[in-house]
Amino acid sequence: MTLDPLIARAHALWQDLADGPVEFGRSAASVIVSPRSQLCPPAWCGVVVLGGAGIVTVPTAEVAVQLRKVVAEVPPAALVETDVLRARLPVADVLGPAALAYLSGADFRPMSTDRTVTRVPAGHPGLLALLTKAGQEDAGESGLDEISSPAFVVFDGVEVVAAAGYQAWPGRTAHLSVLTAPEHRIRGLARTVASAAVAHALDTGLMPQWRARPEPSRRVTHALGFQKVGAQLSIRLDDGGG
Template sequence: MAHPVDFRPMDANTEAIVCLAWARMLGLKDDALAGATDRRVEHVVPDSDSLSLVSLFGRSVLVGPEWALEGAEKYPDEELAAARTLMQIARDHRPRLIGAATLAFTDTYIKDAALESAVVTDDPAAVERLEKGCPPDDVAEVGLRDLAAKFVLLGEQDEVVAAAGYQPWQGILAHVGVLTSLSHRRRGHARVVSAVTLNDALDEGMIPLWRARSDNDRARRLADALGFIEAGTETIVGFG
């Protein structure tokens, strides 16, 4: 069972930058999520084939076709964040769950002696070897080979043990993904290579974003250990 989202405060400047990035990704004006508000922002996309609710730092944005937004009017944000509610609204349009995730961010570098001795590579052959040692569902979810920046952690005798990377979003956020070989899990490798990755993203002037399925407690615990702060959720339902 997924543990509840326990939002913690973030630096005000970081929060503002994150809100700017999400406003742009959702097709809103840059200042649409600026300032404190308890009013839900609604964005009509007439030809959209999905309905999504993004909750971020206490602000909520509902995006979808007009009929879906009208159907959502009677529901509070807390209910809309549940996939079953969005599915109910779209019940006549063959709804399917695309994803329900928590959103976490960090603006803090990780200082760890283990990083000084970490050996990493971005060799595509190393990425391929790692993916062969992981469940297909994990490989597909992370999409490591398609990430703009990737770091493969090497163990003894250059054995591939884990990898992490990120994809820039709006040139502001760095969406982080992590993959660990089945035979090397629970040994701290994911934390080390994730730390290398988020430090690099911060060096590049981006704020690392950790987007984990709401029911993925293991991923959320790792994010917490890395200093990520859960700041919201994203729920998406597709049609047809």
């Protein structure tokens, strides 16, 4: 069976980030020991499932034994379900799951709007003010402070009330970041600025990637034409398991 080119490209990206010899397995997820894996925080276990196939990175050989037992029992898609993992492992902490969505130029649905979107440098002071106003949790979720692209913003007077940009990832991937000021949400501003950032990424020849946990963020991906193809989950095990 020929793999969707978008999924194949996403597979290559996450295999690179795993920092070890691993391939997405369909019958059972592949598990490797990779202390420097970028699928998860240091000393955690990282799980990525894309197109029904999965990979898992773990920090030690001892943890690998535990995870290989789990992947032998459940299909790859179940590995990003926290209840499944908690029932089989001594899970101490969890990040995610976050949906992973990708976009090809042919599927892009640009946002039509009469709002003015302004391009500013990533270090623009208005972005810092927006991050501060949004609060630590929303600001951290957005990743806006890590973008390497220009920022695409909507102003209300002199104040930035919505912004989007992307961080350059391996494999010519553009990892999207979007944030709207709390009092300006539910007005379509996230779609407006995200559309501008996505258009810039596509024009540069990059593959847009959107990692989303909150439902409003997932709705924006759907509106712009992103294809949800999987999910990412990180777990920290208890009792010396990482």
